[in-house]
Amino acid sequence: MFKADILGETLKDGIEALTIIVDEARVHLSKDGLYARNADPSYVAMVQFELSAKAFENYETDDEVVTLDLKKMQGILELANRTDIIRIVVDENRMALSFGDLKYTIALLSPYSIKKEPKVPKVESAAHVVITGKEFRWAVKAAGKVSDNIALGCTDTDFFMEALGDADTMRLELSKDQLIDVSRADGKADEIRSLFSLEFLLEMSKAVGKASEVSLDMGKNIPLKVGFDFADGNGAVSYLLAPRIEQE
Amino acid sequence: MFKADILGETLKDGIEALTIIVDEARVHLSKDGLYARNADPSYVAMVQFELSAKAFENYETDDEVVTLDLKKMQGILELANRTDIIRIVVDENRMALSFGDLKYTIALLSPYSIKKEPKVPKVESAAHVVITGKEFRWAVKAAGKVSDNIALGCTDTDFFMEALGDADTMRLELSKDQLIDVSRADGKADEIRSLFSLEFLLEMSKAVGKASEVSLDMGKNIPLKVGFDFADGNGAVSYLLAPRIEQE
Amino acid sequence: MFKADILGETLKDGIEALTIIVDEARVHLSKDGLYARNADPSYVAMVQFELSAKAFENYETDDEVVTLDLKKMQGILELANRTDIIRIVVDENRMALSFGDLKYTIALLSPYSIKKEPKVPKVESAAHVVITGKEFRWAVKAAGKVSDNIALGCTDTDFFMEALGDADTMRLELSKDQLIDVSRADGKADEIRSLFSLEFLLEMSKAVGKASEVSLDMGKNIPLKVGFDFADGNGAVSYLLAPRIEQE
Numbered sequence: 001m002f003k004a005d006i007l008g009e010t011l012k013d014g015i016e017a018l019t020i021i022v023d024e025a026r027v028h029l030s031k032d033g034l035y036a037r038n039a040d041p042s043y044v045a046m047v048q049f050e051l052s053a054k055a056f057e058n059y060e061t062d063d064e065v066v067t068l069d070l071k072k073m074q075g076i077l078e079l080a081n082r083t084d085i086i087r088i089v090v091d092e093n094r095m096a097l098s099f100g101d102l103k104y105t106i107a108l109l110s111p112y113s114i115k116k117e118p119k120v121p122k123v124e125s126a127a128h129v130v131i132t133g134k135e136f137r138w139a140v141k142a143a144g145k146v147s148d149n150i151a152l153g154c155t156d157t158d159f160f161m162e163a164l165g166d167a168d169t170m171r172l173e174l175s176k177d178q179l180i181d182v183s184r185a186d187g188k189a190d191e192i193r194s195l196f197s198l199e200f201l202l203e204m205s206k207a208v209g210k211a212s213e214v215s216l217d218m219g220k221n222i223p224l225k226v227g228f229d230f231a232d233g234n235g236a237v238s239y240l241l242a243p244r245i246e247q248e
Numbered sequence: 249m250f251k252a253d254i255l256g257e258t259l260k261d262g263i264e265a266l267t268i269i270v271d272e273a274r275v276h277l278s279k280d281g282l283y284a285r286n287a288d289p290s291y292v293a294m295v296q297f298e299l300s301a302k303a304f305e306n307y308e309t310d311d312e313v314v315t316l317d318l319k320k321m322q323g324i325l326e327l328a329n330r331t332d333i334i335r336i337v338v339d340e341n342r343m344a345l346s347f348g349d350l351k352y353t354i355a356l357l358s359p360y361s362i363k364k365e366p367k368v369p370k371v372e373s374a375a376h377v378v379i380t381g382k383e384f385r386w387a388v389k390a391a392g393k394v395s396d397n398i399a400l401g402c403t404d405t406d407f408f409m410e411a412l413g414d415a416d417t418m419r420l421e422l423s424k425d426q427l428i429d430v431s432r433a434d435g436k437a438d439e440i441r442s443l444f445s446l447e448f449l450l451e452m453s454k455a456v457g458k459a460s461e462v463s464l465d466m467g468k469n470i471p472l473k474v475g476f477d478f479a480d481g482n483g484a485v486s487y488l489l490a491p492r493i494e495q496e
Numbered sequence: 497m498f499k500a501d502i503l504g505e506t507l508k509d510g511i512e513a514l515t516i517i518v519d520e521a522r523v524h525l526s527k528d529g530l531y532a533r534n535a536d537p538s539y540v541a542m543v544q545f546e547l548s549a550k551a552f553e554n555y556e557t558d559d560e561v562v563t564l565d566l567k568k569m570q571g572i573l574e575l576a577n578r579t580d581i582i583r584i585v586v587d588e589n590r591m592a593l594s595f596g597d598l599k600y601t602i603a604l605l606s607p608y609s610i611k612k613e614p615k616v617p618k619v620e621s622a623a624h625v626v627i628t629g630k631e632f633r634w635a636v637k638a639a640g641k642v643s644d645n646i647a648l649g650c651t652d653t654d655f656f657m658e659a660l661g662d663a664d665t666m667r668l669e670l671s672k673d674q675l676i677d678v679s680r681a682d683g684k685a686d687e688i689r690s691l692f693s694l695e696f697l698l699e700m701s702k703a704v705g706k707a708s709e710v711s712l713d714m715g716k717n718i719p720l721k722v723g724f725d726f727a728d729g730n731g732a733v734s735y736l737l738a739p740r741i742e743q744e
Contacts, residue, residue: 072393072416075393076393079386079389079390079393101420101421101422101426102390102418102419102420103418103419103420103421104393104394104416104417104418104419105416105417105418106394106415106416107415107416138575141575142575142598145568145571145572145575145600146600146602167602167603168568168600168601168602168603169600169601170598170599170600170601171598171599171600172597172598172599173597173599174597178597320641320664323641324641327634327637327638327641349668349669349670349674350638350666350667350668351666351667351668351669352641352642352664352665352666353664353665353666354642354663354664355663355664
């Protein structure tokens with residue numbers, strides 16, 4: 001049994017962050033809060049999602065695992081305002097969502113209908129960059145004008161995004177004073193970079209667009225970690241995105 | 249001959265109310281005003297439409313019947329402001345529409361090009377509910393998240409809309425104090441309900457969306473009557489919608 | 497070599513005016529400014545485009561001719577604000593566009609990839625009409641409701657647009673006091689008119705929509721010249737549109 005009240009805004013933003021990667025998700029409910037870990041069908045991208053019990057108005061649960069149809073929930077929540085309180089009740093194989101004068105009941109999915117949870121790979125990032133969600137979103141959009149791939153990289157003082165198309169290029173460069181933070185975990189100052197699929201970055205940039213701070217952990221041809229908080233710091237999302245092979 | 253001046257708003261809203269059901273309509277013009285009665289091609293829904301001569305700035309007519317291409321009129325009226333005065337002149341087989349510096353002349357349709365007017369069935373409604381157009385529109389949209397059918401019903405104190413999908417359900421319940429009115433014509437208090445096509449209700453809800461009051465006359469597996477006024481009470485629209493058979 | 501700084505607004509509006517007719521254009525750069533003369537693939541419409549060096553913040557060039565992918569430039573400039581200063585540097589076969597923290601480099605096109613410049617025909621117009629860009633745009637849109645062709649014409653005191661469909665007609669008439677100017681170059685007062693493709697007029701009306709004054713030079717079955725200024729009078733665009741044959 002799970003019974004909780006949550007602000008529309010928190011539930012909408014949380015579900016959006018997950019649907020960037022998966023349409024259906026296994027979610028673990030425990031006394032302290034909930035978490036989910038899901039990979040996209042191609043295993044190129046992964047999301048880790050945490051939401052503390054403190055993010056809820058009320059929160060009661062027996063420890064359990066539920067499998068949710070996120071796309072259907074998202075459709076229903078289009079009718080809720082960001083300021084509505086949403087009541088969620090999970091009982092046996094059904095979930096009730098109530099807000100205003102409306103009550104929806106939807107079926108939970110079979111736990112066997114979706115893939116096993118992915119293992120989270122250990123990634124030794126060489127650099128840590130923090131920028132605003134708005135700037136990240138804008139830069140990814142700018143790269144899309146010339147290429148389907150986008151390189152992210154930095155030195156110890158500058159961060160850049162670069163897109164190399166067949167004949168055209170785009171480069172965005174932000175120096176230390178234009179960034180919230182740039183620092184090297186490996187203590188070096190040389191230029192590091194990795195290449196990524198624009199498609200996934202575009203999706204992620206939609207979810208992070210509202211975040212005041214987005215952290216980017218990166219290195220040389222290693223996965224990129226894109227992290228941000230929501231729900232006044234009571235929720236945390238991090239995406240891992242596998243690099244593409246860059247042709248010299 | 250028909251010659252009249254009318255506010256853009258009244259003409260636009262009136263034509264929209266008709267186009268929910270038909271693209272072309274037979275309209276009866278007489279000294280007191282005009283009326284139309286048209287069924288959709290499948291005979292599932294019907295519209296009765298009245299507009300008093302008082303809704304016009306000027307109004308002159310010999311008694312006559314014209315057949316109008318409503319969709320073409322709607323397209324032309326997109327260019328008129330709601331505050332424009334539209335001059336309509338019908339002469340022989342042509343209609344002139346003038347506003348601002350523009351003058352359109354369009355052909356009337358042959359009266360033989362469209363179906364005969366439907367007979368309006370006698371319906372003995374068991375209950376009468378009045379809600380705002382906005383709430384009606386919202387509820388119909390909410391039902392669409394889970395099903396193509398929507399049940400409307402009431403007791404003597406509560407009105408509800410219910411949608412039953414394959415695995416999911418939606419229920420909206422409004423009690424007496426949330427409604428403008430709920431009353432039983434049959435003097436009973438039991439729950440009555442009928443099932444309807446979401447598609448038609450969605451269309452109707454667009455036309456009634458601006459009305460401050462929408463009346464719903466309903467019963468057990470009988471047609472629903474959706475009524476509302478426009479043009480400051482000088483115009484009246486009522487839709488009749490046949491019920492679907494509900495599977496137990 | 498070409499190196500210039502220009503206001504985003506001026507560059508966006510200039511490129512839009514050209515893309516009404518062509519996706520790729522040959523542009524002549526000289527000390528005084530730049531000009532282009534391009535015909536659409538069907539040779540029905542032609543654009544003459546001039547932008548003075550005074551419209552630029554900075555402007556340096558050796559005399560040269562470049563062939564530009566306007567559609568690609570337009571896509572990139574969607575990311576620039578109208579108040580941004582855009583730096584353009586052309587060097588050998590590449591053009592760099594920089595604004596904000598972004599830098600794009602795109603390939604110039606081969607001069608052999610596009611058609612030769614058209615000769616501008618001598619047209620002896622019989623009348624000269626000046627109206628606002630907004631009114632021109634609105635009138636062309638209004639004509640589109642009934643026909644794919646639109647006649648433009650005037651006497652010595654009135655300007656009109658007329659669309660004749662299979663069964664329907666539209667006529668917009670503006671008298672001297674509703675126009676900025678109407679005058680006859682041929683000294684006559686009879687009604688002259690020519691018929692044009694709605695499609696091209698619609699496109700042109702988008703580009704002129706913001707201009708406070710649009711000049712229309714016309715006659716009896718001769719090309720229409722649509723002219724307007726931009727960039728505070730430092731830029732000038734004129735379109736020539738071939739007439740259609742009107743059936744009596």
